[in-house]
Amino acid sequence: MAEGLFDLVLAGLLLMLAGGALYGRSLYTSILLFVTFGLVLALVWARLGAVDLALAEAAIGAGLTGALLFAALARQGRAPEGEFDLACRRRGLAAAAVLLPVLWLMLSSLAPLAERDSPLPELALAALPHSGVEHPVTAVLLNYRAWDTLLELAVLLLALLGARQLGSGRLDTARPWPQLRAWNAHLAPLLVLVGGFLLWRGSSAPGGAFQAGALLAAGVVSLRLAHLLPPLRWSFWPLRLLVLLGLALFLAVAAAGAWLGQGWLSYPAGWAKPLILAIEVAATLSIAASLSLLVVGERREPAP
Amino acid sequence: MSTPLFWLGVGCVLWLLGLHGLLTLRNAVRRIIAINLMGSGVFLVMVALAIRERPGDPVLVALVVTGLVVAVSATALALRLSGQLARARKGDA
Numbered sequence: 001m002a003e004g005l006f007d008l009v010l011a012g013l014l015l016m017l018a019g020g021a022l023y024g025r026s027l028y029t030s031i032l033l034f035v036t037f038g039l040v041l042a043l044v045w046a047r048l049g050a051v052d053l054a055l056a057e058a059a060i061g062a063g064l065t066g067a068l069l070f071a072a073l074a075r076q077g078r079a080p081e082g083e084f085d086l087a088c089r090r091r092g093l094a095a096a097a098v099l100l101p102v103l104w105l106m107l108s109s110l111a112p113l114a115e116r117d118s119p120l121p122e123l124a125l126a127a128l129p130h131s132g133v134e135h136p137v138t139a140v141l142l143n144y145r146a147w148d149t150l151l152e153l154a155v156l157l158l159a160l161l162g163a164r165q166l167g168s169g170r171l172d173t174a175r176p177w178p179q180l181r182a183w184n185a186h187l188a189p190l191l192v193l194v195g196g197f198l199l200w201r202g203s204s205a206p207g208g209a210f211q212a213g214a215l216l217a218a219g220v221v222s223l224r225l226a227h228l229l230p231p232l233r234w235s236f237w238p239l240r241l242l243v244l245l246g247l248a249l250f251l252a253v254a255a256a257g258a259w260l261g262q263g264w265l266s267y268p269a270g271w272a273k274p275l276i277l278a279i280e281v282a283a284t285l286s287i288a289a290s291l292s293l294l295v296v297g298e299r300r301e302p303a304p
Numbered sequence: 305m306s307t308p309l310f311w312l313g314v315g316c317v318l319w320l321l322g323l324h325g326l327l328t329l330r331n332a333v334r335r336i337i338a339i340n341l342m343g344s345g346v347f348l349v350m351v352a353l354a355i356r357e358r359p360g361d362p363v364l365v366a367l368v369v370t371g372l373v374v375a376v377s378a379t380a381l382a383l384r385l386s387g388q389l390a391r392a393r394k395g396d397a
Binding site for chain 2: 003007011014015018019021022023027030031034037041044045048049050052053056057060061064065068069071072073075076091095099102103106107110111113114115116117118120121124136137139140141144145148149152155156158159160162163166208210214287291294295
C-alpha cells in the first residue's frame, strides 16, 4: 500500500515535471524543470532496482544534458517566446482526442508483455561464472553484448566529430563566484576517487565504465566552469589520444580475438577479466574526454 | 495493478507527452527536450519490462545504459546544429 502510494507520487511528479519542461513559460524555466525531471527519473530507476541506471542518469541525464542545454540557451540568446497558448481549449481537446486513443492502443498491445516471462535473465545468470565479472549488467555490457558497447563508443566519437565540424562553440562563461571555485577545488579529488571506485566496483556491483566516465566528465565540466581548468581545445593532442583510446583498444582486442582466438569479440578462456578491465579503463577515459569535449570543448578562434 | 504494468503505463504517457510537445512546439531547444522526454518514456517501458522478475533482467538494463550515452551524444549534436541554425538566421536578418 505504502509502496503503491510512493509510486503514485513519484509518477505524478515525473509527469508534471515533464509537462513543465515542455510548456514552461520561459526557456530557462523549461531547462531547469528538465534537469529536475532527470533527477526524479534517477529516483525512479533507484525505486525500480536499476541502480546502474540511477547512477548514469544522475550524472548524464541530469548533469551533462542540463549543462548542454544551458550552454545552448546562452548561445541562442533571448529568442521570441510565447508561441503557443495552452489556454486554447479547442486545441487541447483535439490533442486529447488524438492522443488518448493512441495511448489506449499502445497500452493494450504492451500490457500482455508485462505478464510474459523472458528466458534471458536465467541465461545471463547461468553464463555469469564464465564471463569474467560478477555483476550481470557489466557482463552484458562488456561480454555478451560487447558489440553494443563498441558501437556506442563509435557513436560518441561520431557525435564529437560532427560537433567539431560545426565550428567554434566558444563558451563565454561569467566570472565564477568565489564559493564555486573553493568548492570545486575540494570536490575535484573526491570526484576522481569516486569515479575510480565506481569503475572498480563495476565488476561486482552496480557501476562501471559509463557511470565513472560520466562522473569524471561532470567533474571536468564543473572545474572548467569555475575557471580552474584552461580552455579545452580540440587541437590538444593528448586529449585527442584519450578520445580515441577506448575505441582503439576495444577494436584491437576484437580484431586480435578474431585473428588469433575463437572469433570477433569472444575473449579467450581465463583472459576475460583482465581484458574487460583494460577495456573498461580505456572506455572510462574515452567517455570522460569525449563528453567533456562535447559540453565545454572549444576551438581556437581564427585570428581576424 | 502490478508494478511493471503501472510503470509501463507511465512510460507510454511520457512518450505521448513528448510526442505532443514535438509536434506543437516551434522552438528548437524545446523540441530537443521533447525528443529527450520521448526517449525517457522508452527507457521507462524497457525498465518496467526488466523488473517483471526478480532479480531484474540485466540485458534490458544494459541496453538502457547504452541508450543514455547515445541519447546525450545525439542531444549534444542536435543542440550544436540548432545553435548554428540560429546564428545563420541572425546573419540573414
